[in-house]
Amino acid sequence: MKLSKIKFFSFLALGYSLIACGQAQALTVPNVMPSVTPNAIAQTSTATNTSISEAKVKNGTVCEQVVTNVKEVLETIPDVKVTNNSRFSGLSVPYPDRSANLNRRYTVTISGSGVADFWESGKEVRNEIAKQIIQNCEGVAAVTFGRDRTGEATTIGLFPDGSIKEFTCGADFDRRTRTRSPLTWGQQVCDL
DSSP: OOOOHHHHHHHHHHHHHHHHHOSSSOOOOOOOSTTOOHHHHHHHHTTTHHHHHHHHHHHSOHHHHHHHHHHHHHTTSTTOEEOTTOEEEEOSSOOSOGGGOOOEEEEEEEESTTHHHHHHHOHHHHHHHHHHHHHHSTTEEEEEEEETTSSOEEEEEEOTTSOEEEOEEOOOOBTTTTBOOOOOTTEEOOOO
8 A cells, every 4th residue: 555645744734733832722733635745734833933942942842742743643654663763863974064063863763564655655754754853853963764674774864055855875885995985964875
């Protein structure tokens, strides 16, 4: 079964709209079912931009709520499970602008027979999830989506120009010299 982008984006829009308020009041969520786009999600999730910033400062739980919602939404995909290996960690390649204080990444590790459909048809969904985590979790510059117990992964990160996009493949491991050229920001290992 293919991943329904409309259903997935609807869950994201609803979940992030409720998270965005960060307090007891709730946002009015427009009916987004027939024509959901990443722009629609971005608008509903940042409709109360001031509230998001205030919630971060006051209680520090907006990030936790976003991560919890992402897990719940991903698990609505048939045969997809977010594993306990999902976590925050340090960046393996430093963010280019050291003054930005971005030194963490979040890895979402998923398993199940539905992962193949997520890889095939979920690029926009992965981009939106990465954007929400980067915008709402302090110090996060990248989000990696990995298939549990494999080397299959893709990373999406924040670039100094403000764009959030998928990383490209770095140089392959050279078996002759047994080395790999150092990665730069925006590159990931793809030959595992």
